[in-house]
């Protein structure tokens with residue numbers, strides 16, 4: 001009986017996680033999201049490698 005309860009609980013957790021991921025894909029922690037390999041300037045769109053700010057004065061997105 002106890003094992004059945006635990007399995008049911010785990011199944012419920014998985015279900016909640018799946019529904020949550022389907023409804024709120026942006027609510028995931030940053031590590032679980034697909035992140036861009038290189039940050040891009042929000043003004044000119046240039047790739048910013050190794051720096052947080054761009055030559056044009058824009059900042060990395």
Ligand SMILES: [Zn+2]
Pocket residue numbers: 041042043044045046054055056057058
């Ligand atoms: Zn820029």
